Amino acid sequence: MHLEINQLQKQFKTKRGLLTALQDISLHIEEGEFVCAVGASGSGKSTLLRLIAGLDTPTAGEILVDGVRVTGPGSDRGMVFQSYTLYPWMSVAENVEFGLKLQGVPKAQRKQQAAYYLEVVGLSTFTKALPKELSGGMKQRVAIARALASKPKILLMDEPFGALDVQTKEAMQQFLLEIWRSTSTTIFMITHDVEEAIFLSQRIYVLSARPGTIRRELQIQLPSKSNPQIKRHSTFQKYKDDVMKLLYEDGMQTNRICEVQSSVMGNR
Ligand SMILES: Nc1ncnc2c1ncn2[C@@H]1O[C@H](COP(=O)(O)OP(=O)(O)O)[C@@H](O)[C@H]1O
Numbered sequence: 401m402h403l404e405i406n407q408l409q410k411q412f413k414t415k416r417g418l419l420t421a422l423q424d425i426s427l428h429i430e431e432g433e434f435v436c437a438v439g440a441s442g443s444g445k446s447t448l449l450r451l452i453a454g455l456d457t458p459t460a461g462e463i464l465v466d467g468v469r470v471t472g473p474g475s476d477r478g479m480v481f482q483s484y485t486l487y488p489w490m491s492v493a494e495n496v497e498f499g500l501k502l503q504g505v506p507k508a509q510r511k512q513q514a515a516y517y518l519e520v521v522g523l524s525t526f527t528k529a530l531p532k533e534l535s536g537g538m539k540q541r542v543a544i545a546r547a548l549a550s551k552p553k554i555l556l557m558d559e560p561f562g563a564l565d566v567q568t569k570e571a572m573q574q575f576l577l578e579i580w581r582s583t584s585t586t587i588f589m590i591t592h593d594v595e596e597a598i599f600l601s602q603r604i605y606v607l608s609a610r611p612g613t614i615r616r617e618l619q620i621q622l623p624s625k626s627n628p629q630i631k632r633h634s635t636f637q638k639y640k641d642d643v644m645k646l647l648y649e650d651g652m653q654t655n656r657i658c659e660v661q662s663s664v665m666g667n668r
Pocket residue numbers: 412413414419421439440441442443444445446447448
């Protein structure tokens with residue numbers, strides 16, 4: 401698997417004119433990597449992921465998966481969203497099987513694959529449950545199982561733990577690392593949570609705000625991630641300071657531009 405993005409731009413037509421959400425985005429993700437993009441709210445994170453997923457089309461530039469240009473959605477890219485996207489009337493197992501059904505996988509194989517991935521996410525005893533019977537963390541585990549069941553080349557995650565409480569979030573981060581290690585899945589996750597990005601990924605792209613551009617690429621090297629205490633380690637804190645500084649400086653610049661704009665407008 402090799403994901404490559406070249407000179408990507410995305411503009412939206414709005415009532416107030418053209419809005420540039422992403423500008424000049426070039427990045428790559430290699431087989432088996434866990435990469436995060438971190439950016440403030442409105443920096444185009446979801447837009448970037450939607451473009452990779454093929455749910456929207458770029459204004460300029462290209463996205464290549466194993467050298468093939470993305471022109472629409474495909475089972476080679478699995479998606480997990482922040483909001484719970486399970487079908488409420490389907491059981492946990494049916495939810496996981498659904499994508500496979502669409503792909504025309506025969507029933508017996510579907511059941512087997514769903515059971516396997518529900519085992520991977522530790523929900524074997526909940527196969528018959530309905531989503532409403534599950535906690536937020538469990539729902540996201542089903543969503544992860546569903547995405548993995550289609551055996552995508554890459555798992556795309558848009559702030560998947562953003563709606564969870566702190567404790568569940570930490571448990572889910574640990575859990576995701578275990579899944580990543582045991583399944584050798586390639587993961588590209590988007591988050592505004594700097595600690596989450598550093599804890600999970602091997603590499604981070606720091607996005608600037610409005611329009612989203614890549615401010616910095618950081619390689620993360622930490623002694624051990626199996627211990628959540630690593631977040632208090634000095635190396636971890638140093639990474640955090642570096643990323644926060646980039647995001648803060650960027651925020652200041654954006655604020656200054658807004659101030660200049662509003663003072664210019666005010667003088668008219
Ligand atoms: N369909 C759309 N039409 C118009 N503007 C959009 C659309 N989707 C996103 N935007 C704008 O693009 C910018 C980036 O949005 P988004 O990708 O959701 O950011 P993030 O996920 O980082 O918070 C925002 O200013 C948002 O209002």
